[in-house]
Amino acid sequence: MTPRRILVTAALPYANGPIHIGHLVEYIQTDIWVRFQKLQGHRCIFICADDTHGTAIMIRARQEGRTEEEIIAESKTAHENDFRHFDIEFSHYGSTNCPENKELCDKIWASLRQAGLVIEEDVSQLFDPQAGVFLADRFVKGTCPNCKAPNQYGDNCDKCGATYTPADLIDPVSTLSGATPEIRSAKHLFVQLEPLREFLTHWTQTSGALQTEVANYLKGHFLGKELRNWDVSRPAPYFGFEIPDAPGNYWYVWFDAPIGYVASTAQWCKLNNEKLDDWWRNGETEIHHFIGKDITYFHTLFWPGMLKTAGYNLPKQVHIHGFLTVGGEKMSKSKGTFVKAATYLNHLDPAFLRYYYASKLGPRLDDLDLNLEEFVDKVNADLVGKVVNLASRTAKFAQASGLSAQYPDDQGLFAAGVEAGAEIAAAYEGGDYAKAMRIIMELADRANPYVEHAQPWVLNKDPNNAVRLQEVCTVALNLFRQLAIYLAPVLPKLAKQCGELLNDPITSWNQAKQPLLGTKVSTFTHMMQRVKKEDIEKMIEESKPAETTEPAAATPATGSQWNDSGEPLQKEPLAETCTIDDFVKVDLRVARIIAADEVPEARKLLKLTVSMGGDAVRTVFAGIKAAYKPEDLVGRLVIIVANLQPRQMKFGLSEGMVAAAGEGGAEVYLLSPDSGAKPGQRVH
RNA sequence: GGGACCGUAGCUCAACGGUUAGAGCAGGGGACUCAUAAUCCCUUGGUUGCAGGUUCGAAUCCUGCCGGUCCUACCA
Numbered sequence: 001m002t003p004r005r006i007l008v009t010a011a012l013p014y015a016n017g018p019i020h021i022g023h024l025v026e027y028i029q030t031d032i033w034v035r036f037q038k039l040q041g042h043r044c045i046f047i048c049a050d051d052t053h054g055t056a057i058m059i060r061a062r063q064e065g066r067t068e069e070e071i072i073a074e075s076k077t078a079h080e081n082d083f084r085h086f087d088i089e090f091s092h093y094g095s096t097n098c099p100e101n102k103e104l105c106d107k108i109w110a111s112l113r114q115a116g117l118v119i120e121e122d123v124s125q126l127f128d129p130q131a132g133v134f135l136a137d138r139f140v141k142g143t144c145p146n147c148k149a150p151n152q153y154g155d156n157c158d159k160c161g162a163t164y165t166p167a168d169l170i171d172p173v174s175t176l177s178g179a180t181p182e183i184r185s186a187k188h189l190f191v192q193l194e195p196l197r198e199f200l201t202h203w204t205q206t207s208g209a210l211q212t213e214v215a216n217y218l219k220g221h222f223l224g225k226e227l228r229n230w231d232v233s234r235p236a237p238y239f240g241f242e243i244p245d246a247p248g249n250y251w252y253v254w255f256d257a258p259i260g261y262v263a264s265t266a267q268w269c270k271l272n273n274e275k276l277d278d279w280w281r282n283g284e285t286e287i288h289h290f291i292g293k294d295i296t297y298f299h300t301l302f303w304p305g306m307l308k309t310a311g312y313n314l315p316k317q318v319h320i321h322g323f324l325t326v327g328g329e330k331m332s333k334s335k336g337t338f339v340k341a342a343t344y345l346n347h348l349d350p351a352f353l354r355y356y357y358a359s360k361l362g363p364r365l366d367d368l369d370l371n372l373e374e375f376v377d378k379v380n381a382d383l384v385g386k387v388v389n390l391a392s393r394t395a396k397f398a399q400a401s402g403l404s405a406q407y408p409d410d411q412g413l414f415a416a417g418v419e420a421g422a423e424i425a426a427a428y429e430g431g432d433y434a435k436a437m438r439i440i441m442e443l444a445d446r447a448n449p450y451v452e453h454a455q456p457w458v459l460n461k462d463p464n465n466a467v468r469l470q471e472v473c474t475v476a477l478n479l480f481r482q483l484a485i486y487l488a489p490v491l492p493k494l495a496k497q498c499g500e501l502l503n504d505p506i507t508s509w510n511q512a513k514q515p516l517l518g519t520k521v522s523t524f525t526h527m528m529q530r531v532k533k534e535d536i537e538k539m540i541e542e543s544k545p546a547e548t549t550e551p552a553a554a555t556p557a558t559g560s561q562w563n564d565s566g567e568p569l570q571k572e573p574l575a576e577t578c579t580i581d582d583f584v585k586v587d588l589r590v591a592r593i594i595a596a597d598e599v600p601e602a603r604k605l606l607k608l609t610v611s612m613g614g615d616a617v618r619t620v621f622a623g624i625k626a627a628y629k630p631e632d633l634v635g636r637l638v639i640i641v642a643n644l645q646p647r648q649m650k651f652g653l654s655e656g657m658v659a660a661a662g663e664g665g666a667e668v669y670l671l672s673p674d675s676g677a678k679p680g681q682r683v684h
Numbered sequence: 685g686g687g688a689c690c691g692u693a694g695c696u697c698a699a700c701g702g703u704u705a706g707a708g709c710a711g712g713g714g715a716c717u718c719a720u721a722a723u724c725c726c727u728u729g730g731u732u733g734c735a736g737g738u739u740c741g742a743a744u745c746c747u748g749c750c751g752g753u754c755c756u757a758c759c760a
Contacts, residue, residue, distance in 0.1 A: 144760095213688055213755095220687060221756070293755085322754080360696090366689080367754070374696065377709055385722055386708095393719035438698075441708070448723060457718035530720055605760070621760060654760065 004286060006044040007279050008034050009261045011291045012051035012096065015075040016060060019082040019341040021353065022324040022331055025368055028357050029321060029433070030290040031088040035489040036428040039509040045279070049094035049264040050076045053240035054253035055136045059176060061239070062131075068239045072097060082341035086350040087492050092271070094264030096256055101263035102241050105256050109243065111310035112191055119229065123188040126154070126166045126181035128174040133237055135166065135174055135181055142169030189246060190229035196305045197227055203304055209317050210300060211365060218300055230302055258303045261289075262312070286316040293320050293365045319431055322367035336540035347539040351491050352379045352531060355437070358490045363431040372540075376531045382437075386444040387487070388494075388527045390451065390480040395501060395524035397456050398473035401466065403502070407478070407515040408471035413450060417443050417482045418513050424486050425509065433490070440486045447479040477502060478515045485512040497527045587643035588659065588683035590673050591618070596630035606630055608658065610640060613680035618642075621654040627668035639671045639683060 010030040013023055030046065037044035052072040061068045072095065080093055094100075112118050126135045140154035154166030166172060167183050174181050193200070204210055204218045231252065233243060238250035262280055269276045279285050291299050299318050307314055323330075326337035344353065356375050359382075360368050407414070420439050427436035451472070459469040481498055485506050488495035499505035503519045594617070595609035604623040611617050620640060641657040659671045673683075 216688065217755070364689080365754085371696085374709085378696085380720090380722090381709065384720065389719060389722060391719095393723075395719095397718075434697080438707085445708075449725090451718085452716080452724045455716090455718085457716095460718075524719095526720065528720085530722085623760075 001041070004037070004042045004044075005279075005282075005284055006037055006042055006286045006288060007265065008037075008044060008046045008288045009290065010046075010048050011289075011295060012049050012257055012260055013079055014054075014056070015050045015052045015072040015079075015095075016056050017075075019079055020331070021326075021339045021341065021344060021370070024086060024341060024353060025324050025357055025361075026290055026292055026321060027083060027088045028086065028354050029319075029361055029431075031086075032354070032358060032433060032489045033288070033290070033319075033428070033431070035089070035492060036425075036509075039485075039488055039507075040425070041508060041510075045091040045265075045268065046089065047092055047094075047261055047264045047268060048090050049096055049260045050079060051253065051257045051260065052095055052097040053238075053251075053256060055133075055139070055234075055238065058133075058237065058239035059139070069097070078342075082345075085345050086341065087354065089492075092264055092268035094260065094267050096260035096263065098263055098267065100266040101256055101260055104259050104262050104266070105241055105251060106244055108259060108306055108310040109245075109251075112306065113245070115195075115309050117192045117195060117309065119190050119192060120187055121190055121229075122185050123231065124167055124183050124185045126172060126174075127184040128176055128179055128181050130177040130179035131174065133176070134184070134186065134235055135176070137166055139175050140166040140169060140172050140181060141175055142166075142172035144169070186235040187246075187249070188231050188235075189233040189243065189249065191232050191302070191305075192229050193227035193301060193305055194229075196308065197223065199308055200227070200301055200305060203308075203314065204300060207314070209315050211320060211363065213365065214296060214300065214318075214320055217296070222297065222301060227301070254298055254302070258298065258306070280312050282313065285313060287313050288317050288319060289315050290319045290321070293322055296320055319363075320365045321361070322365045325367055325369045327371060328369055333543075333545055336542075336544035339539060339543045343539060343542050346542065347535045348531065349528060351493055351528065352383070354490050355379060355383055355487075358433040359437040361431070361433040362435075372536050376533055376536065379531050382441055382444070383491075383494075384528055384530050386441065386448060387480065387483050390444070390447055390476050390483070391498070391501060391524060391527070393451060394456055394473045394476040394480075395521055397460050397469055398477060398521040399523065401470040401473075402520045403477065403517050404470050404474040405518045407517060408475060410450065410475040410479075413446060413475070414478055414482065414515055416446070417479065421486070421509070421512050428489060436486070437490075440483060443479070443486075444483055447476065447483070450479070451476050473521075474515075474517070477521065481506075481516055482512045485509065494527060585643075586641060588639050589642040590637055590677045590679050590681045590683070591640045591642075592637050592679045593633045593635065596628075596633040598625075598630060606633070608633065610638065610656070610658075611679055612640075612642065613678065616680060618655040619653060620656045620658055622658040622660075624658070624660065624668045624670065628670070636670075637673055637677060637679065639673065 008030060010027050013019060019027075027048075034044050034046040050072060052068070052075075057068050057071060061071055064071070076093075076095060083090065083093070109118075126140050127133070128135050128139075135154070137154035141151050142154070144152045152169070154169060154172070166181075172181050173179070201219075201223050204215050204223065210218075232255045233246065233249040234240070234252050236242075236248050236250065240250040240253060241256055243249045243251055262276070265279050266276045268274070269279070280287075289299055299315075304314050325331070326335075326339075329335075329337070331338040344350070352375070356370070356378055357368065359378060420443060424436045424439050427433065427439065454472040454475075456469055456472045456476075459465040459472065481502060484491075484495050484498035488506055495506040501522050501524065502516055503522060504511075504516050589612050591610040591612050593608050594611045597607045597609075604625050605621045606625050606628065608620045608622055609617060610620055618640070639659040641659065644655075644657050646653055646655045661669045661671070673681075
């Protein structure tokens, strides 16, 4: 077999936040694939970097009174630490904010220019005169032009789902300064994709680089109509690279981020005396990108378009995975399921997460669910109970004798393991780790009964059985070693421990084909600790935001005692000052929910019938379906905006609005008056 | 509304159109005491979502329905 030359990337994590267990799905998945390729004897490098540019970093730097460089340096260190602790082993971990990246951006840009793909257009954008910056959609809030819901972001309304541009917002407010933004027109540079349609259609549909569902998705949603031009520039100020032939303009972060793959490779090349062109401009090299489904279109349309135009290798494959859910739900900070890598490490062995993810990952882009009970069962039963147990129960009997010089009869167990090797390898190669784990555990399930029937502990009692005892242990330990080799991409530590135990390091997949003979056996020490349910609970507890824990009843309230996070206010700054006259325009009333019904066709809505006393009964649709069950609502008092203009909705007329706090989705908290309030009373 | 995928034991998942639909975990019974309350043996558990169709033969292929997930659009 000729060794392949493979360059693998995982998506570049943004330098504005910590690594969490959702990110880790991707990095673990990718690391497993890379380790597998290396074990196969292929030349395989794993390239990644921090993604550093963009508005968010710039804003944060301002808020914290630091430079962007300080923030991204800090972030890079933290990310690299997290990855290292999870045994994610990059060949090189760079940063998009490096000279190599700037240089490559220049070159690729020049190619795009030369191909005539770059055009200029004026774009009207909201500008914050106080902060002196153009505002990305998420930094503008205002009233939805469609449904009049207040406090909506600049791109779409999470009350009504309408999409619009920030300029459409009524009474827009900059979330940076609170100032009223003004519309300013600025020149933007666009890359035309339409001229690349034929190439992109061909590449996405026939190259085999994409999962079929992805190819279908692109065909249906993008390639079926005219491809829109891609806005790749942002006017100053912007943290990024200035565009050489358009001073005062910077490349949009998504332009230079994927180029960071190449730049980081360039850095690796310098450190390792390699040529960049061997890796990015050589048909022999396979490029594999691992990404999440949220960034599909950057990697399957823009990126190949850029590579093609600039004369670089196209990806051989883009491996796209789904999102992580925990217990079947989106990760949630308040539920403590938004677990940071560093928090996980305080409580659990990273090997467990690697194995658990491996056991759930398939080649599709389905979401992956982390079920905490299943996590405990799987890790304890499979890894500790089956695999490690093989060594744990036999190693000490073989310490004196070492392994036999000849491999004894084992009823074909080792040979069966050899045979399964090809199928396991194919599963790893195809990204079907779940299948690989299944086959490996089937092998493990056959190994323990062998030990049981051979009864080494009985043999050990009579010195006359020494030879037989050595044989039994030789079989058991070789079966263990075979499993450790097959699991090595997932559990590199276990492979290392196995190598130490049997005094022969695991370096190649092919080692699984021949039994290890005649080596010494070291003293056995535990290779993994069982997971305790309490560890998980503690981890979840630590992941919950420090907030209103039940105050001790007797202690007087002081401002600092509750330790409430400043995050909600930061996320949604105060609106502009309003006068008492403004306020009295809004008629808030106490109302009783007298009926609550599902609206089957609606995803978010419940239909509430509320009474303000007497005959004053209203129908109100409220986007609280994910947070409340209808039966729990009937009878309770709420606060409604009673004089809101009625709104015709698909499901009926909504005659008001129920007041609630929270981020939306399942995080919605209805307001209630204290007891004593009566339906119909106004809130002053 | 459009699209993709899925529905198999309590749970997680297997099963080239071909014996009696199988594993692991969980449950029940027993055994062992080398091993981290680990392990081994036996065992309960299924109208393969429902209804049709194609076929000598369907979990598998086709159609419809029901239910779920994701994407996309719309609606407040």
